[in-house]
Amino acid sequence: MLRVTVWNENIHDKKDSVRAVYPDGIHGAVAAAVKELDDVKVDIATLDQPECGLPDDVLGNTDVLIWWGHVAHHEVPDELAWKVREHVNKGMGFIALHSAHLSKPFKLLMGTSCSLRWRDKEYERVWCVNPGHPIAEGIPPFFELEREEMYGEFFDIPHPESLVFLGWFRGGEVFRSGCCWTRGLGKVFYFQPGHETDNSLNNPHVRKIIRNAVRWAAPANRREKLDCPNPIPAEEMVRHGMDIGWY
């Protein structure tokens, strides 16, 4: 049983223009996509809930956390952002969608400014540049998004461990649209489509990619705490009574 929590700041979602596209909110659209996986439990958490919907027991029982935020990044307490980072370091998967590139947890995980160029209302082609990657399973060489927000380079992120998708925008920009990293025991995926008034989260390829990413980001191992027991006594490392060290 894979336990997925979809977090959304849930602010745009109250406007008619967004409800028209995502009647159950952005979180609802993402959750619906994920629920098509077998053997998955999907919960919703939003900024307006107590403890932003992410008290310790929720984080501790989440295998993969999906994050959407935009206008209220600053309302997420620093302490919560650090907790998310710590849970990722311990093994929790983290998927940042679209404008979550500037969310506090993502920036803490990256170590960079995560800034980029942008302009709304663009036509995008999403190209697959790593078709053997698990997140690309079942995705064609490219697919189209009729209208999506242009995100353009230079995208200030660390070199991805795997680069899975590139975006082409009609206005003349390119973007590293699907990127993977490891942070501690946790896996991180950033995916660019998902503007609040465009319809990308209903696109079948986008939804498939999110499902693939959830599977990929599921923890292989987890650890209880971040610190190793230290100092390591020499005798623990000496084997079978043989002198390996010089003590």
Added chain:
Amino acid sequence: MLRVTVWNENIHDKKDSVRAVYPDGIHGAVAAAVKELDDVKVDIATLDQPECGLPDDVLGNTDVLIWWGHVAHHEVPDELAWKVREHVNKGMGFIALHSAHLSKPFKLLMGTSCSLRWRDKEYERVWCVNPGHPIAEGIPPFFELEREEMYGEFFDIPHPESLVFLGWFRGGEVFRSGCCWTRGLGKVFYFQPGHETDNSLNNPHVRKIIRNAVRWAAPANRREKLDCPNPIPAEEMVRHGMDIGWY
């Protein structure tokens, strides 16, 4: 002219046991190594100076910042750590030595806990696993450190973009001892040797590696500010009056 600032918390350095090894302090030993480069200006900054020795104009005029800290990581203000991260994102090089693995700026740049195993007073072999890398220039296949603090895996760092050195310790541990990353426009190098009472910073190979790392981490480009100008007007991207977009 390459402008290097060597930062040291300068606390151990006041003890006789450390003075016996590093009469001019750890910073003095590091600075002496760097000064052997041609066309370099080396300054010292320490925790006990005003603004921890790193006011804005010093950071703004530093090409490569070398960092040594251990017992006083917590005395470095968060605000300064974030400034260092920002300067690296804009292009400043950053070299973290030994126990700087737990320094605030390094942890902010990595996005991980940077925890590891440790035990003092070990014999180490440093192996080169990337002999074509600029930081390995002039370094033999391996060299020995008579006594160094064992740092052992699991070292909780992001996958290095280049892994240059591995450490072998007599007690049975291994360590990724020399690691490179890019963060924004800046380059980051972590190097494991350099415990305060061992003598590694006087080792000619260690000193050569620090010099090589300074050259490697020198900025190729810098940027003034972290944000791109946004939103990008479509007309700026339309070329020569031709309609590239559909506006």
Added chain:
Amino acid sequence: MLRVTVWNENIHDKKDSVRAVYPDGIHGAVAAAVKELDDVKVDIATLDQPECGLPDDVLGNTDVLIWWGHVAHHEVPDELAWKVREHVNKGMGFIALHSAHLSKPFKLLMGTSCSLRWRDKEYERVWCVNPGHPIAEGIPPFFELEREEMYGEFFDIPHPESLVFLGWFRGGEVFRSGCCWTRGLGKVFYFQPGHETDNSLNNPHVRKIIRNAVRWAAPANRREKLDCPNPIPAEEMVRHGMDIGWY
């Protein structure tokens, strides 16, 4: 159903000293480890079979190919080595064990000499340096091999996309013992333990790692042929009759 082919040159395996350790041959030990997976079909192929046991239909119906070779690398026809490389580029997984570092297919996939240092009859510790990686699932921080052949750096391989294990050897060497790469749509894993007269392939951690690697290397996608259809007609890329290009 995952289709795994275990290839072995099957030469050492006829000696009593090897039979004593691996009564069913090295291939038998590897196949037994893999068979513990659910929903897997495991076949054996050896050098002394027609077409070295790997005619086109076998390669075409293999999801993951495991390779063990040592003294007879040169007896594998170049043509077969190139075919293996091509199948990997199309999506087949490839796992090279121990002395397969000098096998023709592995060297063709790497683009380097794959040379290393070696000395038999060593005590090894295998350390996990990427505990969140799927190949590390269920593996402790380190495990011991009473006797294994030392393989030491510099190991002339391309920078691994993921480095999962490091080897520590009592004689003073270190080694990148578990390394991952992507080649085309295919995944490649190199794993160092597995000398013919040592007993590592019966070690439960080694066997678990091989199973994990098989799961990891299973193709996400495959392609029929290596070439893209070219040239791409502009009209195919023009969308909805709108002029994207300037034709």
Added chain:
Amino acid sequence: MLRVTVWNENIHDKKDSVRAVYPDGIHGAVAAAVKELDDVKVDIATLDQPECGLPDDVLGNTDVLIWWGHVAHHEVPDELAWKVREHVNKGMGFIALHSAHLSKPFKLLMGTSCSLRWRDKEYERVWCVNPGHPIAEGIPPFFELEREEMYGEFFDIPHPESLVFLGWFRGGEVFRSGCCWTRGLGKVFYFQPGHETDNSLNNPHVRKIIRNAVRWAAPANRREKLDCPNPIPAEEMVRHGMDIGWY
């Protein structure tokens, strides 16, 4: 003194349409760009010379080899391609321009098919996605090529160790246009612009990138032979008469 050899198949270069753009041949244009470096010696080698212009002493005295080929890849003897690979593994830099993506040496270094999509006569924007990289020194956020051959994804190359440039093409494609790898002690750079009848090799940004790449690819270290001395005697690794091993 950096010793650069520019290799060109020199076939298109005899046509009027190419002479009109590159009166001294493609090799002449590339060599002219490189000669603007200080302290560099540039030689030309072409397919129609004895030993394809690359006898052993030329390869042995080349620090960086630049390669341009297109219609005559198959006329380069396999033996020469393997020699180039070996020299790169020993430390020689290698820069593959444009259609050299299908050259024998490049494919041997990559381990993949290096196939891609293409269509001539396109407008391209080259975006910098790693502005801190030495190869990006002095290059703006993007620059334009009025006419260049579109090369599009999926480009079947191994994950670049550094990705420096992305190409945007008016027809709707994207491409990883500037990619870095290490192979052995040698550095490899692939750069997409440079079609024989377009004018990119006279573009000042392209020329600057080629110069930057030459500096970057210059060997830090070289080795004489690919094999390590083996087996390593235990006594060589035992230190100061202390028993490290158990012999």
